[in-house]
Amino acid sequence: MFSEKDISDYYQHTRVHYNRFWKLQEAKSINYGLWEKKTKNLTEAFKNINDKVIELGGIREHHHVLDAGCGIGGSSTYIAGRTNCSMVGITLNAQQKIDAEKNALLREVGEQCRFYVMNYCSTTFADASFDVIFAIESSCHATEKKDFLAEACRLLKPGGRLVLMDYFKEANLNARQQNFLQIWLHAWAIKDIDTITDFCSKATATGFGKVEQTLRTAEIRRSSWLIYFYSLLGTIPSKLYGLYNRRATHFGKTHTKAGIVQYQALKQNLWNYYSVVATKKE
Secondary structure (H helix, E strand, O other), rough: OHHHHHHHEEEEEEEEHHHOOOOOHHHHHOOOOOOOOOOHHHHHHHHHHHHHHHHOOOOOOOOOOEEEOOOOOOHHHHHHHHHHEEEEEOOOOOHHHHHHHHHHHOOOOOOEEEEEOOOOOOOOOOOOOOEEEEEEEOOOHOOOOHHHHHHHHEEEEEEEEEEEEEEEOOOOOOOHHHHHHHHHHHHOOOOOOHHHHHHHHHHHHHEEOOOOOOOOHHHOHHHHHHHHHHHHHHHHHHHHHHOOOOOOOHHHHHHHHHHHHHHHHHOOOOOEEEEEEEEEEE
């Protein structure tokens, strides 16, 4: 339903919102982060999610790592700096690639990091190129999640790990609930999201052995509420912008509505947030 250009356009047309409300230029991250008991702010939440990826992936200095959906390189550059691993990041957005390269230089990991404009469902990398692949809230954009999983499995070395942080819908939603959920998803250039059970089953079917899931909804509720709060603040300015600016795009017009709905849908238990670790068979 959403093309590569659509997904790229979403991030291009909404970057002003992320800059203003989500500290994009400071934290370099476009995700929910993870809030622990002593977490004080978004910047710490972003650090927490990156540290969790390092932990779950078992990322070490000698590893070759792929960030599948790297954005402007916040996680890529942090993890490269923290572990001294070799990092590759891919994105569909050309400006994000440029920004990621600049951020790698700023964090003094330019020699460790390479960035490309590439679709994570059909990359040009050789088989068994990576020890670890991670995707923070990016696999959701895949029209067919099995395509993403199959390519990730091809790219991993035997015994390699795929680490995901993402949102998954609850099972057996009725038509009204599904339609409500899609107000949010479609405004974020996402066709649909899997249930956690379906996603893990697809991982097994595409060549992964052990697949582990951990519910982390409690760790993202604060961010979900913050997105809701900032979206409420931006509702009237967004409507006025859409009415009087002929260049206003679909994603620009619907972003604040989506921010409201994602929180309301979470409160209704229509979706939850999980980490998934899938290990490729030896």
